[in-house]
Amino acid sequence: MADALSEDVKSPVDEITPGKSEYIWKGPIYEKTSVPAWYYVVLVLLAVALGAGFYFANQPLSIVVVAAALLFLLVHANEVPRAHRYSITDESIAIEDTTFDYHDLKSFWISDAGRLATLYVEQVGRFVLPLSIPLKPADAPGIRTMLRRHLPESRRRGDLLIDIMARLTGLS
Numbered sequence: 001m002a003d004a005l006s007e008d009v010k011s012p013v014d015e016i017t018p019g020k021s022e023y024i025w026k027g028p029i030y031e032k033t034s035v036p037a038w039y040y041v042v043l044v045l046l047a048v049a050l051g052a053g054f055y056f057a058n059q060p061l062s063i064v065v066v067a068a069a070l071l072f073l074l075v076h077a078n079e080v081p082r083a084h085r086y087s088i089t090d091e092s093i094a095i096e097d098t099t100f101d102y103h104d105l106k107s108f109w110i111s112d113a114g115r116l117a118t119l120y121v122e123q124v125g126r127f128v129l130p131l132s133i134p135l136k137p138a139d140a141p142g143i144r145t146m147l148r149r150h151l152p153e154s155r156r157r158g159d160l161l162i163d164i165m166a167r168l169t170g171l172s
Contacts, residue, residue, distance in 0.1 A: 022089040023143055027134050028081035033167070035077065043073055073169075086133055088143060090150070093121060093131070100131065102150040109157045110140050118159065119143060121151070130160065 047070040054062040087094045092101045106122040117140045121131040135143060144153070159167075 024087040
């Protein structure tokens with residue numbers, strides 16, 4: 001089963017190297033949690049009950065949507081997170097090969113609601129989601145100090161709704 005994380009993803013920030021005002025590390029793109037077997041049984045029973053209700057209501061398209069949603073949840077629940085390379089320097093923030101200059105970013109905040117602290121960086125522009133970067137809680141103060149030199153910190157924010165929903169449903 002795919003509950004175990006790959007070896008290079010288990011400790012997300014152990015390879016962090018503070019140098020000349022830079023942090024570089026490799027970590028998972030999201031926090032993986034394991035769910036008990038009864039979680040899958042409840043998902044299937046709920047889908048069957050919804051499908052039966054839609055069958056008796058003569059709603060075949062709704063049955064297809066419920067079946068597709070169940071398939072998506074079951075496939076995604078067994079997915080192992082990939083490891084990405086993150087770097088924060090005095091010039092920019094980089095995730096894999098994508099670089100974000102500080103003039104393209106509005107603000108940042110660090111949330112530590114999950115097992116890992118998460119750095120959120122708000123981008124300039126409409127309809128653009130904030131960047132989400134997993135951190136180790138011990139390294140959050142150093143990264144916070146470095147980012148304060150370039151971006152304002154938004155203190156009254158927590159996790160994004162999508163992250164909360166993923167944690168509640170067991171998808172992350």
